[in-house]
Amino acid sequence: MTILILGAGPTGLGAAYHLNKLGHKDWQLFERNDHVGGLSASFLDDAGFTWDIGGHVLFSHYNYFDKAVAEALGDSYYEHQRESWVRILQTWVPYPFQNNVRHLPDDALHACVEGLRNLKGSPAHTNNFREWMDTVFGSGIVNYFMEPYNRKVWGVPLETMSKEWIAERVSVVDLARIEKNIAEQRDDLSWGPNNTFKFPKQGGTGAIYEGAAKPFRDRIHLNHEMQTVDLEAKQVRFTNGRVESYDVLITTAPLDVFVRSCNSMPEAVVTATDDLVHNGGLIVGLGFDGGRADTKCWMYFPESNSPFYRVTNFHNYSPHNVPNGDAKRSFSVMCETTYSPHKPESPATIVDETVLGLINNGMITHRENRDIVSRYLIDIPYSYPVPALGRNRALSLIQPYLESRDVYSRGRFGAWKYEVGNMDHSFMQGVEVVDRLLAGTEEKVINGKG
Incomplete structure (x- = not known):
């Protein structure tokens, strides 16, 4: 089985790492940039500062990923206790905001607590993320924090987002706990999977992926940007003129970009990308x-x-x-x-x-x-x-069609699932799709089962 991988971010490197571990010989990885790591790469500027592409922290749900990181970094990392805060009303509130509203000025504190005491409706009966927030957090927390913060993060009207992605991404509310925190003047800081995290000593987050890629650098082809994919001939053409054939293609390119780069694509599949x-x-x-x-x-x-x-x-x-x-x-x-x-x-x-x-x-x-x-x-x-309202409908059409053509789209933007888009999730999507291809095992991460 000739396997081609597009993209040397966490997902593509996860697939490559696993193929290398399994001893599978017939595979290659192509990356459009001149470095590996994708959105988890790091850069050294001319003044000597190292920068990541955003605020990555290393925490994991998977032993396999932990072992890969240990191989990549050895003992060259720091371990930190998370200390995160919300800046609001000219004061600092420990994260998660809703558990620590005692730090707010009195009028804001009162509004947040009263909103929780007067909750109406059921989260199960809401139609979108905005409605879900109202039934879970109440008007005070929504108005002061949840609505303005999420509007800044997502950049879309919140009523156009689904509520299905929440899971461990948003700390929900325990009113009795909050009132106890207020009465006892106690901070509540431990929520979340990333309350402790690791970080490489040198090289930023990208050091993880540079290290993971070392054993198979000869199979990674940098500066190869996908131009078109011929689904009939099973060939990828790159902008530098190179053409490569495959039996199976694992792509981590943004799903909408990939679909529109393929020939012989049904119009319904192309149109579905409008909902991504x-x-x-x-x-x-x-x-x-x-x-x-x-x-x-x-x-x-x-x-x-x-x-x-x-x-x-x-x-x-x-x-x-x-x-x-x-x-x-x-x-x-x-x-x-x-x-x-x-x-x-x-x-x-x-x-x-x-x-x-x-x-x-x-x-x-x-x-x-x-x-x-x-x-x-x-x-x-x-x-x-x-996680827009039409996303799941689009994915239910696009992904089965691609897989029927021996194309597997995985990763943060390949799978288009924010809720399984962390570094560990993304790496494991690459690992699991390889196991599916070679051993027929079920992919759990992309399906929200692991």
């Missing part, structure tokens, strides 16, 4: 001279006084993310802003707007603005696959 919604992201990295005494890992920003929805104190993840590995003399923050047709943002102005947003929120001072020695911008046209 995504946003883009502008990642602004700012490197500063001088140290920073702030133990926070990452922070959420729901308010309109900044363009970004999340900021990471990236120097806290590893001192080697700053020049000379000296976090006492330099610090770095990484700021993420969503853009979409509903939420336009300009790459030409986003860096200045980001600096102003940091000043507005007390993250930096006007004086520290003069200490910026690195401004790094990454534009990601495909940032989040939005």
